[in-house]
Amino acid sequence: MGGVAQGFGAAHPERYVDLGIAEATMMTTAAALAAAGKVPFVHTMASFAALRAGEQVKVDIAYNNLPVHIAATHGGLSGGHFGPTHQSLEDIAVMRALPHMTVVVPSDSATAARLVPLLAGLPGPSYVRLARRATAPVGPAGRPFALGRADVLREGGDVTLVACGPQPVLAALGAADRLAADGLAATVLDMATVKPLDVPALVAAAERTGRVLTVEDHSVIGGLGSAVAEALAEHCPVPLRRIGVPDRFCDRVGGHDELLAHYGITDERVYETALAWHKGVDVL
Secondary structure, three states: OHHHHHHHHHHOHHHOOOOOOOHHHHHHHHHHHHHOOOOOEEEEEHHHHHHHOHHHHHHHHHOOOOOOEEEEEOEEOOOHHHOOOOOEOOHHHHHHOOOOOEEEOOOOHHHHHHHHHHHHOOOOOEEEEOOOOOOOOOOOOOOOOOOOOOEEEEOOOOEEEEEOOHHHHHHHHHHHHHHHHOOOOEEEEEOOEEEOOOHHHHHHHHHHHOOEEEEEEEEOOOOHHHHHHHHHHHHOOOOEEEEEEOOOOOOOOOOHHHHHHHOOOOHHHHHHHHHHHHOOOOOO
């Protein structure tokens, strides 16, 4: 919380409340502020926001459809140096199951910054999943962004790559570049809004390419891959493959990039999977 206290808290002390290591209390306090007409943004680590304070998020915030906006850092494996207790691989699954909750996983800092005024005008709650450290920009500065809309970063007819979050989106783009060198054109969707999912954009891409591969820094259960599978099953059944963390607790402690490589959430894995799939070999 130190960075927030020294930044926003120092600039606006009358608008900053430090509730310490008391996430449940923080969520209930934010719900009370929202019920009184304020628009609170709360911040903590993703594992604490989704699980430790899960009941308060559900009952106090989501149930009452209050405009509380949860900015959660250390999403996915980005807290890997703390071990499995702080690695947040189920938070998207938890949050997108809550009625009224908007779930956003921005792919770079510029997108995250543009989110703030959009969320401030949202009538209900939101969960914004962030990582821990700075990452490379995904697209040009000022690229358009809208809640609930996928950003089409590449267009092609051979395979659709759907990703959310910085490293997965960069992995999809890197894989698309490598596929292009082999004569294959990939559509790449930055699906920053996981809920509500941009079903029309997903279906349009799936109809064009006939196969979809998802990439996420999350369990393969309940996250982006599951959301995409649900939408395709109802609207456009096509072959689907999911790249993410398998259904088990992480078995090691390490840096973010190290753990992403350990689970194959890399451009190389995406490229190899898509290329083999195109050749009729299923490598998953």
